[in-house]
Amino acid sequence: MTHSVAILGASGYTGAELVRLIATHPGLEVGALSADRKAGMAMAEVYPHLRHMDLPPLVRIEELDFSGIDLCFCALPHATSQAVIAELPEGVKVVDLSADFRLRDLSDYEKWYGKPHSAPELQKEAVYGLTEFYRDEIAGARLVAGTGCNAATGLFSLLPLMKGGVIDLDDIIIDMKVGVSGAGRSPKENLLHAELSENWHPYSVGGKHRHLGEFDQEFSKAAGRRVEVQFTPTLVPANRGILAASYVKGDAEAVHAALAAAYAEEPFIVVLPMGEVPAAKHVRATNFVHIGVVKERGSGRATVYAVLDNLCKGSSGQAVQNANLMLGLPETEGLMLAPVYP
Amino acid sequence: MTHSVAILGASGYTGAELVRLIATHPGLEVGALSADRKAGMAMAEVYPHLRHMDLPPLVRIEELDFSGIDLCFCALPHATSQAVIAELPEGVKVVDLSADFRLRDLSDYEKWYGKPHSAPELQKEAVYGLTEFYRDEIAGARLVAGTGCNAATGLFSLLPLMKGGVIDLDDIIIDMKVGVSGAGRSPKENLLHAELSENWHPYSVGGKHRHLGEFDQEFSKAAGRRVEVQFTPTLVPANRGILAASYVKGDAEAVHAALAAAYAEEPFIVVLPMGEVPAAKHVRATNFVHIGVVKERGSGRATVYAVLDNLCKGSSGQAVQNANLMLGLPETEGLMLAPVYP
Amino acid sequence: MTHSVAILGASGYTGAELVRLIATHPGLEVGALSADRKAGMAMAEVYPHLRHMDLPPLVRIEELDFSGIDLCFCALPHATSQAVIAELPEGVKVVDLSADFRLRDLSDYEKWYGKPHSAPELQKEAVYGLTEFYRDEIAGARLVAGTGCNAATGLFSLLPLMKGGVIDLDDIIIDMKVGVSGAGRSPKENLLHAELSENWHPYSVGGKHRHLGEFDQEFSKAAGRRVEVQFTPTLVPANRGILAASYVKGDAEAVHAALAAAYAEEPFIVVLPMGEVPAAKHVRATNFVHIGVVKERGSGRATVYAVLDNLCKGSSGQAVQNANLMLGLPETEGLMLAPVYP
Amino acid sequence: MTHSVAILGASGYTGAELVRLIATHPGLEVGALSADRKAGMAMAEVYPHLRHMDLPPLVRIEELDFSGIDLCFCALPHATSQAVIAELPEGVKVVDLSADFRLRDLSDYEKWYGKPHSAPELQKEAVYGLTEFYRDEIAGARLVAGTGCNAATGLFSLLPLMKGGVIDLDDIIIDMKVGVSGAGRSPKENLLHAELSENWHPYSVGGKHRHLGEFDQEFSKAAGRRVEVQFTPTLVPANRGILAASYVKGDAEAVHAALAAAYAEEPFIVVLPMGEVPAAKHVRATNFVHIGVVKERGSGRATVYAVLDNLCKGSSGQAVQNANLMLGLPETEGLMLAPVYP
Structure with a gap:
């Protein structure tokens, strides 16, 4: 049996990635697509690489027909997302890819996103979408909050190390190198090919990146x-x-053992042999x-390296993984x- | 029922691409892998991006066990390929990705590849692997010769125009812009990132590119x-x-109509609306x-633009498409x- | 003696390139900079790579003080350029990098740029800025119209072939492969790194690229x-x-000889030995x-390959070369x- | 007066970069070029981007004529370098770009480079080439050992912080993101465009990168x-x-003040305003x-970001800067x- 899904905000990169994954997914089909500014266009006009697919047209959210829709992927900007989800029919399950339902503490949301949450009741029922750590809750949830892509990368690297004294919890530095698609498809000067090719630079420096809210929440919960x-x-x-690259203080062998044990049965997470390092393209x-x-020189220092694809495991792939659980697939x-x- | 296939020369890019495609192919499974210089290694050592797969080890060709193998993809260098294929068990079907069996006239082979063919009998039975134009022969063939990736791009652009006086057959210029993976994984100075990034240049200029042999053969055959x-x-x-970009002399509307008619039922070939142009990444x-x-200014001039992925439709994807036909899938x-x- | 120059529209890429060239130019110094939307900012804020230089602030054009300015580089959008230049003090020489004064025939301007020219008198005195072909006129000019970057590449390839029956003037095809900086720094979706990296595609197809106006004008003039x-x-x-890549019909040796003769004394133009091809990064x-x-197979066909840097020889470098002549350097x-x- | 210089090992990227810098240097000219494997070729064959220059041919080192040569840039592999420099005429000053004379302690050299030093007497007189910190010694030296490019980046970031208790000297983590040209022009699989484009990964992990020898030497010396x-x-x-990115423990304001003070008079080193970050392309x-x-959240943590061009300030530019001092320019x-x- 095939489940019909809607994608809200389908004109962004995560929307296109959802369509790509569903294209060969035997249990899902695209039942509806929305995109506000590009309403009225065919998906093939917005993304010609999808022109071989038979897809519904892009419409405004208010024009969507949710009858027959089993699950809704919501790939809208934060703040918009909470308003839209609050209006969806009750019977429709939701995987939200925005930041709106990731932070359980409403004051944390306000701190990191700069305004009060407008759907606090929904917030309460939302389950954090890091599948490997919330599998059971996700399977039974109506609303799942997809994680930040950077947050996912850091959490996979370190969550299993938060207990048992494996590492010093007060001395963790995460240095990430990230591709540009996470910044989206809206034209901005700093995202131009001419600006970025042959260039690299830090951003959101000084403890200002919003995914820190997710790190604080999840690491603290895991550590107690x-x-x-x-x-x-x-x-x-x-x-x-x-x-x-997560720089930690702890015994490298113990760090490796804790990660290997935590992910031994996971189909998507591979812990490499001790001392081997991953590459983004892999x-x-x-x-x-x-x-x-990797064990560092000097005693008691180790580095955990982790790679994932920000649009797939960090966003749309994770969303499909969660949808599979929610739909019993x-x-x-x-x-x-x-x-x-x- | 799943068919077991062998990949000879699995350590090159087309070998890795075959494994990628077979990974989610419901009717094929990888039964054996060979790679001479990397024999003894696991595929995951040579291509860590495939480490999640359960694959047979890389062995020398002479160590391969062909019992249980239904079809063999041969991704070896030319000249090597003909020698190896001549020794394969008779019951094994073969899709060859090298240049060895593409040219029907043995003197053409010698002209373009610089030495006599060593398996002329095999040459006779080989079917040219441009699926959309040799579908029936491929379905019944034991040996299919995959096309050159540039050859495929040009042939798809122009083969339907060879008859009926649509274009001037004596005035065709094909200007291709090609990505670097077609040059393979062997380290060469001109393929280094430092050399190629921010660089582009013509190569094999002056009518010396070997895929001209395929153009001459197929265009002449189609045109009579x-x-x-x-x-x-x-x-x-x-x-x-x-x-x-194929620069031709002929009526643009007639060119478009001939292409649209030729490919109307093809699942993989999309003819865009008149005047629209494709992009490589699509x-x-x-x-x-x-x-x-595109209709050019001046009367009677048109340009045909075509894009494909050299490793997939231009090579390994085409090979799987042909294997599907040969195996009745x-x-x-x-x-x-x-x-x-x- | 050092000449003081102003750069109008200094916040674009050609403006920054002018500053880069002037940084080590012994005879020029930057006396004034204008940029409308970024007026009030320091150049180092707009282009941090120039922060080691001591540069005047960016101001609005109407705030510029032209006393002491010998020459003005005008890197404004077309249409704006003609209005601004008409208001400049008479004693200031001008090198315009826009398209506004390239086309001598006002109806050509209107045809290619879609509106009537607003400064027809200035148009009459403007000299076309292809230095190697207008050297004497440029030396004596008050207003020089810099060429289009694509136009320059094609003109250098073919202008010396327009006379003497070297090539068939009715059968010339120019296929250019161009980098993205020519499209400027204004954010547009198709110029994003995520869109363009690993992508390539034709644009302005079907005889619509505006530099065709320059080709028609200059080739026709040269050919008579x-x-x-x-x-x-x-x-x-x-x-x-x-x-x-310019595809022509003519004897390759004669083509090479004509180009070699034409550029024998040129300091910036190198004609490679017969059969060798250039690379963009060189x-x-x-x-x-x-x-x-390159001589093509078949009789009487040749290809001329030419490379230049669109921001330098195709625009700002050419502008400095012309300024040198105009200032007697x-x-x-x-x-x-x-x-x-x- | 112009000084004539020789470049040994001119066929590598640092050799080409030296030629580029000398091309517009008013006080230096290229008097001789050597390259073993490419001896007999013109520099324009090895590097066609230099074809506009009038350069001496590439010869074997033993064929070089050092009469008239004032200074020799030695861009050879380590180990080769020490053997060659030991044989140079006494009157020729030398800037060595290899690793051979960077480490003062011969046992450190053996530890990091895996074999005993063959020219220990020369080692004693060599001056470490980090210009801003060894200016006076360099001016009087006959042999200057250019620094590693990564070493230079880290040393500029942290050397002024080694004294006065500004930072915790026992808790420093340097995470570098480096371009590929530092790996040279020799063809290797992992340096191919196809491998590296859209890819990034750590290397020399676990305290094994050889530039650690330079860090240990210089940081320890500065700290006492x-x-x-x-x-x-x-x-x-x-x-x-x-x-x-250098992750340190210390007051961010004090860190910034120490760096600003140290580099206040330096022509090539710019300390950005507090909180601003650099970009590689700048x-x-x-x-x-x-x-x-940048001040990090949490008390007492700061990050120092530094960028430089590995081939220029990290190698050939630094070499020219040192040569200027050695020649009294x-x-x-x-x-x-x-x-x-x-």
């Missing part, structure tokens, strides 16, 4: 105490991918995560695509 | 007379893809071809992947 | 009869550079042009920089 | 005690440039260094080129 990591991303001249366009651990269905290389 | 086009490729700083990592026709099986964008 | 070439550019994923960030000629002064490679 | 930093580079898909193809300081002569942007 307040944990605040240091985190800065650097934009690199590539389209897809995130590489996180998981390109897939739902996989590769994690490596096998978790990996439609997601075992091999990376595109080179 | 000798046709010799002019063709030069330019290497562009990208990994995958080919864009061909077919990235897929088996699709997009073709556009649906032609599109495993090949309806959507492009990776951005 | 109407000449209309066919020309289409393809955008490639790189920042700087243009490669033109002239990166310089004022040089490399030209190669050595023509090559400040322009003998070697290419940045790799 | 043993200092061992943690350092890992990540290869990013770009040709030129290094961005270092110093592209120049001798400049941009340094920024103004230190900045020939080096005030503005960055190429975009």
Whole structure:
């Protein structure tokens, strides 16, 4: 049986990635597409690479017909997302890809996103979408809040280390190198090819990146105490991918063992042999995560390296993985695509 | 029922692409892998992006066990290929990705490849692998010769125009812009990132590119007379893809109509509305071809633009499409992947 | 003695390139900078790579003080340019980098740029800025109209072939591969890194590119009869550079000889030995042009390849070269920089 | 007066970069060029971007005539370098770009480079080439050892912080993102465009990068005690440039003040206003260094960001800067080129 899904905000990169994944997913089909500024256009006009597919036209959200829709992927900007989801029919399950329902504490939301939350009741029922750590809650949820792509990369790297004294929880530095597609398709000067090619630079420096809200929430919950990591991303001249280097204090072998144990049964997460390191392109366009651990010189220092594809495992692939669980489908269905290389 | 296939020369880019496509192909599974210089290694060592897959080890060709193998993809260098294929068990079907069996006239082979053919008998039975034009012969063949990737791009652009006086057959210029993966994974100075990034230049200029042999053969056969086009490729700083601009003399509307008619029922070939042009990334990592026709100023001049992915539709995707036919599977099986964008 | 120059529209890429060239030019110094939307900012805020230089602030054009300014580089959009230049003090020489004064026939201007020219008197005195062909007129001019960057590449390739029956003037096709910086710094979706990286596609197809106006004018003038070439550019994923392939009918040796003779004494134009081809990166960030000629198979066909840097020789470098002449400085002064490679 | 210089190992990227810088240097000219494997070729064959220059042919080192040569740039591989320099005429000054004379302690050399030093006497007289910190010694030296490019980036970031208790010397982590040209022009699989484009990954992990030897030596010397930093580079898909993020414990304002004071008079080193961060492309193809300081959340943590061009300030530009001092020329002569942007 095939489930029909709607994609709200289909004209962005995560919307296009959802369509790509659903194209070969045996259990899902695209039942409706919305895009405000591009309403009235065919998806093939907005994304000619999808012209071989038979897709519904892009319409305004208020024009959508939700009858027959089992699940709704919401790829709208934050703030818009909470307003729209509050109006959706009750019977429709929702995977939200925005930041609106990630932070459980409403004051945290206000702190990081600069305004009060407009749908606090919905917030309460939302489940954080990091599948490997919230599998059971997600399977039973009506509303799942997809994680930030950087947040996912850091959380996969470190969550299993938050307990048991494996690392010093007060001295964690995460240095990420991220591709540009996470910044979206809206034209901005700093995202131009001419500006970014042969260029790289840090951004959101000084503890200002909003995904810190997710780190604080999830690391603290896992540790059972307040944990605040240091985190800065650097934009690199590539389209897809995130590489996180997490600098920790702890025994490298113990770190590796804790990660290997945590992910031993996970279909999408591979812990490399001790000392091996991952490369961003090794998981390109897939739902996989590769994690490596390196012992540093000096005693008691280690680095955890993790890579994932920001648009797939960091966003739309994770969303499909969660949708599979919510709809009672096998978790990996439609997601075992091999990376595109080179 | 799943067919077991072997990939000879699996350590090159076309070998890796075959594995990627088979990874989600419901009717094929990888039964054996060979790679001479990397024999003894796991595929995941050579291509860590495939580490999530359960694959047979890389062995020398002479160590391969062909019992249980239904079809063999041969991704070896030319000259090597003919020697190896001549020794394969008779019951194994073969899709050859090298240049060895593309040219029917042995003197053409010698002219373009610089040495006599060593398996002339095999040459006779080989079918040229341009699926859309040799579908029936391929379905019944034991040995199919995959086309050159540039050859395929030019042939898709122009083959339907060879008859009926649509264009002037004596005045055809094909200008291709090609990504670098077609040059393979062997380290060469001119293929270094430092050399190629921010660089582009023509190569194999002056009528020396070997795919001209395929053009001459197929265009002449279709036209029923000798046709010799002019063709030069330019290497562009990208990994995958080919864009061909074919400059012809003829009525643009008639050119468009002939192409649209020829490909109306083809699942992988899309003829764009008159005047629209394709982009290389719109077919990235897929088996699709997009073709556009433009009327030039001045009377009686038109340009045909075509894009495909050199490693997929130009090589390994085409090989799987042909294998589907040879094994009695649906032609599109495993090949309806959507492009990776951005 | 140092000449003081103003740069109007200094916040665009050609403005920044002018500053780069003047930085090490012994005879020029930047006396004033204008930029409308960024007025009030320091150049180092708009272009931090220039922060080591001591530059005047960006002001609105109406706030500029032209006393002490010997020459004005005008890097404004077309249409704006003609209005601004009409108001400049009479004693200030002008090198205009826009399209406003390139076309001598006012009806051509209206045809290609879609509106009547507002400064027809100025148009009459303007000299076309292709230095190597208008050297004497430029030396005595008050107003020089810089050429289009694509126009320059095609003109250098073919102008010396317009006379003497070297090639068939009715059958010329120019296929250009161009980097993205020519499209400027204004944010547009199709110029994003995510869109362009790993992508390439033709644009302004079907005889619509505005530089055709310059081709028609200059080729016809040189030939002494109407000449209309066919020309289409393809955008490639790189920042700087243009490669033109000009497909002509004529004897390749005669073509090479005509080009070699025409440029024998030119300091910036290098004609490669017969059969050698240029690469875009070989002239990166310089004022040089490399030209190669290839004999095609079949009789009487040749291809002329030319490369230049669109922002330098195609625009700002050409402008400085012209300014040198207009100010009585050595023509090559400040322009003998070697290419940045790799 | 112009000084004549020789470049040994001119066929590598640092050799080509030296020629580029000398092309517009008023006080230097290229008197001789050597390259072993490419002996007998013209420099324009090896590097066609230099074809406009009148350069001596590439010869074997043993064929070089050192009469008239004032200074020799030695851009040879390590180990080769020490053997060659030991044989140079006594009157010729030498700037060595290899690693051979950087480490004062011969056992350190053996530890990091895996074999005993063959010219220990020369080692004693060599001056470490970090110009801003060894200016006086360099001016009087016969042999200067150019620094590693990564080493230079880290040393500029942190050397002024080694004294006065500004930062915790036992807790320093340097995370560098480096372009690929530092790996040289020798063909290697991992340096191919197809491998590196859209890819990035750490390398020399676990305290194994050889530039750690330089860090240990220089930081310890400056601090007056043993200092061992943690350092890992990540290869990013770009040709030129290094961005270092140095994670330190200390008051951000004090860190910024110490750096600003140290570099207040330096012509090539710019300390950005507090909180601003540099970008790799802002110093592209120049001798400049941009340094920024960011205060992290949590008390007492700061990050120092520094960018430089690995081939220029990190190698050949630094070499010219040192040569200027050794030859009594103004230190900045020939080096005030503005960055190429975009």
